[in-house]
Amino acid sequence: MGIGIVKVYSKPKVAILATGDELIDIDEIPREGKIRNSNSYTIAAQIKRIGGQPIILGICGDEIEDIKSKLKDSLEWADMVITTGGVSVGDADLVKEAFQEIGGDILFWKVNMKPGTPIAVAKYENKLIFGLSGNPAAASITFEKFVRPTILRLMGKSKLNLVKVESRLENEFTKVSNQNRYVRAITYYKDGQFFTKLPNKHSSGILTSLSGTNSLLYIRAGDGPFKNGDKIEVEILEYPEVE
Structure with a gap:
């Protein structure tokens, strides 16, 4: 079309820092009281899936000066920083x-x-810092609800929210909570409609x-319980297969 130069959005550089004295990386030998740093790799995969550029910074112990140093360094070059762990109310x-x-x-x-x-979400100059829970499922879901739309906005996208579809529940969910809840689910498409199954473990x-x-x-x-066959609405993370 005779256009030699076009304007584009660059992939946002997202720094990922896992915090906690209890963490070890995937190539270390497990010891008593230690758990593997799964969050950094889960979050990195989620960033890649939507088109961002994740940079894993590794593990930082529960020392505030070390955390501050890592944050300052990464904010020099990253468009956004995500931390996992250390945002509850414990001493560490x-x-x-x-x-x-x-x-x-x-x-x-x-x-x-x-x-x-x-x-915890903070603004540093013109950049955002997201402090997510250290629990794997919690970190993953809060990424989808809070971080994902922000990265998409940085990429110039206008459709930021997850697609919602009406589905039919194939098992029960009896727990009633005084908090809003997001339950991981498996949704598939068959004979012109969506069906959803819930995993046995929700921790x-x-x-x-x-x-x-x-x-x-x-x-x-306060909603619930839900019975087998109930109509529900689910948010799609990855488009389901057709059976």
Whole structure:
């Protein structure tokens, strides 16, 4: 068309920092009281899936000066920083404090949803820092609900929200919570309609509860229980297969 130069959006560079003295990396030998750093790799995969550029910074212990140093360094070049762990209310939960001590303005801390209640978001100059829970499922789901739309906005996208579809539940969910809840789900398409199954385990600390899931069932606080055959609405993470 005779156009030699076009304007484009660059892939956002997203730094990922896992915090916690209990963490070891995937190539280390497990020791008592240690758990593997799965969050960095899960979050990196989610960033790649939507077109961003993840940079894994590794593991930082529960030392506020170390956390601050890593944050300052990464904010020099990254478009956004994501941390996992250290945003609850324990003695070792220092991430929110680190956000403030480097000059970040806390936009909010904690949300009324499960999993993922402990999330801290700060603004540093013109960049955002997201402090996600250290629990694998909580970190993954809060990424989808809060971080994903932000990255898409940086990429110039206008459609930011997950696609919602009406589906039919194929098993039961009896728990009623006083918090809004996102339940990992497996949704498929058959004979002109969507069907959804829920995994047996729902703990936010169980990474395997994410395995094979491709959707989220949103349950408002106080709603439920849900029975087999009920009509539900799910948010699609990955478009389901047709059976």
